[in-house]
Ligand SMILES: CC(C)C(=O)/C=C\C(C(=O)O)=C(\O)C(=O)O
């Protein structure tokens with residue numbers, strides 16, 4: 001079984017790196033960690049980077065997950081290969097661009113591009129926000145799925161993800177104690193459905209609501225509270241239509257052995273217990 005430790009980074013293609021930088025620093029609040037030939041690295045926590053914009057097609061989206069060590073990476077490559085997933089062994093140059101020791105790439109059953117990485121770099125310097133959004137770190141992703149039941153089996157049986165809760169057929173899955181690191185949302189094609197950063201307090205969520213409204217950043221859901229993880233949240237849209245989420249107060253699963261996933265209906269109240277309705281997100285809005 002592939003033992004995922006944590007989500008590590010997201011790589012997003014963008015035709016306009018200047019616009020991406022502007023949004024990431026003045027709206028989202030990430031810190032520029034450097035730029036390469038066609039790469040813009042951004043930090044949100046102690047890691048050297050957690051988001052990288054690369055010049056190119058916005059449909060090129062990748063999520064990186066950390067595995068324990070080189071042996072685990074090689075085991076993962078064999079497992080995926082045996083199951084018929086084409087596995088790309090990252091070159092030294094590609095690994096350097098990702099600030100990791102080594103990595104492999106493959107596609108999940110929907111076609112999402114996934115990378116497994118060993119020894120992602122941390123920074124000796126603390127994260128210093130470009131705007132005071134209160135970000136404490138990159139925490140989870142929503143992934144599109146053309147068949148959530150099939151993909152849930154991939155993430156839970158081929159990998160070590162465990163379902164914390166379900167909303168309709170959307171599984172919210174953890175790979176460590178945090179309520180979820182991956183959510184699978186039904187969609188017609190592969191892609192990242194949303195990118196979550198944790199913030200320090202509910203005040204940060206609400207402050208950003210007013211701040212982003214002032215900046216004319218489209219708010220697509222919230223402020224609200226998820227009955228699933230208990231988190232207070234705000235979703236807004238960034239360059240190339242990518243949805244970003246701030247949230248605070250995500251539950252931790254206290255007892256791995258006894259936790260049973262709860263089933264929530266596929267209805268607005270399951271996404272927000274305060275009554276906020278998603279607008280422009282592929283979720284039930286009425
Ligand atoms: C998948 C939808 C968008 C969702 O937001 C559902 C719940 C939660 C939560 O319980 O915190 C998320 O943040 C999430 O799954 O991303």
Ligand SMILES: [Fe+2]
Nearest residue numbers: 140194196245
């Ligand atoms: Fe989320």
